[in-house]
Amino acid sequence: MPNDQATADFSTKPTLTGERVILRPFVEDDLDTFRAAVADPEVARLTGSPVDDAPDEERMRSWYGSRNAQTDRLDLAVVDRASGACVGEVVLNDWDPDNRNCNFRTLLTAAGRDRGLGTEAVRLVVGYGFESLDLHRISLEVFAFNPRARRVYEKVGFVVEGVLRQVLRDGDDWVDATVMAILAPEWAAHRGHPERRDS
Structure with a gap:
């Protein structure tokens, strides 16, 4: 059995x-964004x-100050080139x-939304996960009240796998989360552009 673990280097x-x-x-300087x-x-x-449960200043500094040293995960800042x-x-x-599986999550501030920045950021990091870290599967959960994020994930090639029913309390309501994933062979076929696969 080949040792696939050696190919994923999260320290880089x-x-x-x-x-x-x-x-x-x-x-x-990124701390201002996350504050x-x-x-x-x-x-x-x-x-x-x-x-x-918002983190205080000390917890935030500790968290974001330690992200670059993590060897079992990849956290990257999203910077608007404009x-x-x-x-x-x-x-x-x-x-x-x-x-060879990972979870994916993202956070964009209001300044980063509705201009295609999120879609490109997802494509870049997912591509890196498959092409440089040799991942086989990347999965996520998206809440039902966030159709904008779900559309981004679908545009990149994530496929719906199921629904976690009433997983989150939102005021007086219960909210479902959709489980989505993308596999390495799917990424290889469309490289984050599933609408182009047949062209």
């Missing part, structure tokens, strides 16, 4: 450049984070080396 934190975004390791993000009720809602500003993050985490 790349800089990935697209037309609209740059994904890069975190720098201290604003954790204070934004809409960001908290879309990520399913309890509003009253403004040079950090507008969010993309993350490959929950690595399962035996099965």
Whole structure:
């Protein structure tokens, strides 16, 4: 049985450049973006984070200050090339080396939404996961009240696998989460552009 674990090197934190975004390791100035993000009720809602559990300054500095040293996950800042500003993050985490699987999550501030930055950022990090880390499967969960994010994931090639029913309390309502994933052979066939596969 081949040792597939040796091919994934999460200790390397790349800089990935697209037309609209740059994904890069975190720098201290990025903290301003995430201070604003954790204070934004809409960001908290879309990520399913309890509003009253926002990290304090010390926890945030510790968390983002340690991301570049992690050897079992990849956290990268999303930078808007037009403004040079950090507008969010993309993350490959929950690595399962035996099965070459990772979870994916992202956070974009209001300044990073509705301009195609998220779609390009997802394509860049997913492509890196398959092409440089030799992952076989990347999965995620998206809440039912976030159709914008689901559409981005579908555009990149994530496929719906099922629904986790009433997984999140949202005020007086219960919200479902859709489980989605993309596999290495699917990525190889369309490279994040499933609509072009037949062309």
